[in-house]
Amino acid sequence: MPVSDLAGRVAFVTGGASGIGLGIVTVLVERGCQVVIADLRPDHIDNALAQFAGAGRSNAVSALRLDVCDRNAYADAAAKMQAEFGGIDILVNNAGVGLEGPALKATYADYDFGFGVNVGGVINGFVSFLPQMIAHGRGGHIVSTASLAAEVVMPSHMAIYAASKAAVCHYCEAVKQELGENGIGVSILLPGPIKSNIHQANQNRPEHLRADSGFVESEAKLAERQVGDWWMEPDEVGNMVAEAILSNQTYIVTHGIFKDSMRKRAQAVLDATPDVENANVSGI
Numbered sequence: 001m002p003v004s005d006l007a008g009r010v011a012f013v014t015g016g017a018s019g020i021g022l023g024i025v026t027v028l029v030e031r032g033c034q035v036v037i038a039d040l041r042p043d044h045i046d047n048a049l050a051q052f053a054g055a056g057r058s059n060a061v062s063a064l065r066l067d068v069c070d071r072n073a074y075a076d077a078a079a080k081m082q083a084e085f086g087g088i089d090i091l092v093n094n095a096g097v098g099l100e101g102p103a104l105k106a107t108y109a110d111y112d113f114g115f116g117v118n119v120g121g122v123i124n125g126f127v128s129f130l131p132q133m134i135a136h137g138r139g140g141h142i143v144s145t146a147s148l149a150a151e152v153v154m155p156s157h158m159a160i161y162a163a164s165k166a167a168v169c170h171y172c173e174a175v176k177q178e179l180g181e182n183g184i185g186v187s188i189l190l191p192g193p194i195k196s197n198i199h200q201a202n203q204n205r206p207e208h209l210r211a212d213s214g215f216v217e218s219e220a221k222l223a224e225r226q227v228g229d230w231w232m233e234p235d236e237v238g239n240m241v242a243e244a245i246l247s248n249q250t251y252i253v254t255h256g257i258f259k260d261s262m263r264k265r266a267q268a269v270l271d272a273t274p275d276v277e278n279a280n281v282s283g284i
């Protein structure tokens with residue numbers, strides 16, 4: 001049974017202390033959810049909790065420090081949610097890092113950082129929370145944040161980021177039916193430019209993946225990037241996400257500005273595809 005109302009639901013939002021995640025938390029709180037923010041950065045957590053305290057909403061929000069790559073800590077967080085709330089209803093796999101750098105300079109440390117958070121963190125969310133979300137029988141919903149970078153051909157300095165987001169998108173598309181049969185809806189958030197701190201990727205990089213990085217210069221440059229005035233407000237994304245949960249909408253696309261590039265990529269794949277009569281489709 002999909003989530004048809006938000007009031008009284010328990011939501012767990014990773015990367016919920018900044019940017020898009022904070023926008024989603026804000027809207028879910030407005031709509032009556034009890035929300036747990038799970039985030040790596042204590043400074044972001046403090047700011048977010050202060051925001052809700054200032055608005056007199058402290059009772060609707062709590063936070064825990066979590067690195068979504070840490071499977072043991074993630075399992076502990078899920079056990080805590082089970083003990084406190086009898087399990088969560090809504091999981092938002094939103095934590096991600098916007099790393100970028102020249103493909104020829106990328107080292108294993110850069111691949112491990114990008115895929116570790118952007119793909120591994122999402123998978124850890126599914127593995128840690130799906131059992132309790134199915135077992136409690138109230139139905140539930142999982143939103144995972146990919147990117148429009150997954151839907152267009154990106155410049156090569158964004159290759160790791162784009163590939164990690166494409167993995168999230170295809171994983172969620174593939175599991176949607178099976179999870180639906182178990183009462184869990186699935187949505188994929190595909191944002192364009194949103195006001196956030198995503199340019200601070202280097203502050204989120206763990207110590208053991210710093211020394212061998214080939215992206216030190218590019219991440220330092222990225223850290224200086226200014227957020228554009230015209231970029232979308234996170235609360236606007238939060239509203240789109242809330243509506244998508246209620247309607248079990250698969251794709252949440254925030255911007256139309258990349259539509260031509262999206263069409264061009266899809267068309268190029270179709271153009272390279274043989275006619276169906278030529279294919280042996282038995283066994284598919």
Ligand SMILES: NC(=O)c1ccc[n+]([C@@H]2O[C@H](COP(=O)([O-])OP(=O)(O)OC[C@H]3O[C@@H](n4cnc5c(N)ncnc54)[C@H](O)[C@@H]3O)[C@@H](O)[C@H]2O)c1
Nearest residue numbers: 015018019020040041067068095096147193194196197198
């Ligand atoms: N802002 C954009 O324009 C944009 C566009 C497309 C996709 N996205 C995606 O949106 C999601 C949210 O990013 P944002 O733009 O709001 O950036 P942000 O940096 O403002 O927020 C991300 C939050 O995730 C947290 N985080 C980072 N690594 C973590 C980890 N290992 N474990 C737990 N928390 C961690 C950070 O501390 C931060 O609070 C990301 O997945 C990002 O890739 C953003």
